[in-house]
Amino acid sequence: MARVTCPNCEAKAIVTSRDKQSTHVVTLYCSCSNTRECGATFRVTQSFDHFINPPCKSTAQIAAGLIKNLPREQQLELLGFNQ
Template structure:
């Protein structure tokens, strides 16, 4: 999972830097962060980021699903689908 995020400190809301990350599973990662407001805050904290679900499935997955469904149809129905 690629991390592209702007992190802010939950204490002072200043920008924070991701100092390290630890992958928990294929879809969950812990981000270890440090507040850049070192004079007034300087907090360090962990954020857990996870994948929830697709809003639109990837095209390749959709095409593979369609091919699988077509292969399981009787030959006559396959030919009918492609207009022969």
């Protein structure tokens, strides 16, 4: 997980608790570690956006689905059986 910084003084913040909103969204309750000069407490919403590079299993599943839609001869050619 990425470091959380205080939106007021930009010091490192400590996550004191978290509340899962959904599969891809979580609310983090934080407190600033700069207690002498700031001491703010705040809430951060963290969410998953999208894959930049999908997991290998997903990529293989996508490829298998595409290959299944090809004519049999093209499938064999891609697999190296029709040379």
